[in-house]
Amino acid sequence: MEPIYLDHAATTPVHADVWEAMLPFYTTNYGNPSSTHSFGRAARTALNRFRDSMAKSLGCLPGELIFTSGGTESNNMAIFGIMHGDQAGRKHIVTSAIEHHAVLHPCERLESLGFEVTYVPVGSDGLIQIEDVEAAIRPDTALISMMYVNNEVGTIQPIEQIGRLAQKLGITFHVDAVQALGKISLNLAELPVDLVSLSAHKIYGPKGAGALYVSKHTKLLPHVFGGSQERKRRAGTENIPAIAGFAKAVETILPLQERNYTQASRLREHMISILEQQLGCEGFVINGHKAWHVPHILNISFPGVSTETLLMNLDLEGVAAASGSACTSGSLEVSHVLQAMKLPENVTHSAVRFSFGMGNSKEQIETAAQKVATIIERLRNK
Ligand SMILES: Cc1ncc(COP(=O)(O)O)c(C=O)c1O
Structure with a gap:
């Protein structure tokens, strides 16, 4: 059997169309998008096309997407990038007790550096209550980080309600939407969110590819330094085959x-x-x-x-x-x-x-x- x-x-598994879309970027169109010669320009053109297509599917601007190595990096980038860059020096985070470790462990790391974290509880049904989020907020809260869909029990959280509350209070709102993408509607133009983490391998794309949506109003401190890639927000040569695969996965899976x-x-x-x-x-x-x-x-x-x-x-x-x-x-x-x-x-x-x-x-x-x-x-x- x-x-x-x-x-x-x-x-x-990687979808057959995704695999096919990735291959040329390993074999023929392998230029570095930062190179100025024709190989580089071809890779740059492709990269722009993938970013445009994903932004269109997700309802955001192309410049609001930073390509990363997956959900874990996106979560880390969001949490450290906001907390280390808070202009007002606020040091408090609100998150939930049922987040993925890719959120909980960065929060624990920040606690060891003197930041404070409140872990909102959930009911026996795994649902976060808006009243509990409200009660956890303090004058020095800089960030709320909550997942859209829980990866263990599948519970869908009231992201819209939490986002409205965060917006009203001027608190940055990060959503780990790794398990939501391709499963439930995710229109970034309509959701009251500032940062959203995404991953390709949960939607028939390759492992090691992801994105962080950063709304154009959100100031994020970079934490990987080097070249000027991703508008100086994440240095390092772009993983074009993986990005090609991610864009194809979004294009293929969202309509299904x-x-x-x-x-x-x-x-x-x-x-x-x-x-x-x-x-x-x-x-x-x-x-x-x-x-x-x-x-x-x-x-x-x-x-x-x-x-x-x-x-x-x-x-x-x-x-x-x-x-x-x-x-x-x-x-x-x-x-x-x-x-x-x-x-x-x-x-x-x-x-x-x-x-x-x-x-x-x-x-x-x-x-x-x-x-x-x-x-x-x-x-x-x-
Ligand atoms: C909710 C959630 N967030 C983050 C991640 C990490 O994503 P990645 O495997 O792309 O690093 C996962 C993976 O299981 C997840 O389920």
Whole structure:
């Protein structure tokens, strides 16, 4: 049996059109965009075209996009760039307890440098409440950093509301939208946001490519120095093949968003209904908000069976799932997201994330769900 990949929130395969769009920039059009000869000019023209096309799809100006190496770099660039550059010397950040480590760890680093961070709590449904954000704000708050879609439980956060509040109070607002891009609407012209982190490999683009949207009104201190690339905001020769791939992924995936949303919703429902038939409604718990969630992420706990044991058994059976955050899945710590949701220990210790993608079929979900149910029954009856 071909292995079944249900870990699309960790990463996705590169789309065939994306791969094709990248190749010429390794082989024939390989110039450095900073070079003034014809090879360089060709690369510069291509780079401008990719930036223009992405900006158009996202609803921003081309100059408002900085190409980076991915979501992690974009988050770091936003957080350090705002906090180190705050003209008024404000030293307080508001973020949430369920952010990705690419936000939490930069915040911890800033704390060690004398900055202060308030971690807004979430309810047992994983949702951030606007009242809690409001309560966390202080006169010296320079930055609010909140994720759009949580990568472990798929909860969609009230970004618009938080953005309006930040705007009203003159606080810079950064959004980690790595898990939102290509999944839910993301129109930067309409959202009240100042900085937005994006990553290519979650949307069938290459790994090591990302972008940070920085609104033209936002002052960001650079933290990589060297050449004048990206308008002196991020030095270093641009990774043109990766940027070509990212632009192609955006161009290819965004128009499929609605279709993919419907398909993922069906797969999710199908998986849940098979598990209900096999294990009964009492046999498992779905983590996350009932309504405010993306359909391609399904986080389920099977009390009595440890995450590690289930993942190992599933892997042996050819089903790839995850324990939550991709970046920590090797370490098998209990998820900080589920802990922040204050779920009981038998739920936090038995959670598995299934995340669906364009390549998954109904038959694959059927097979995977049957395997999950068989393994759970076997382990519970031991
Ligand atoms: C919400 C979120 N932010 C940031 C990242 C990091 O992105 P990248 O892998 O492109 O560095 C991830 C990756 O899992 C993510 O899910």
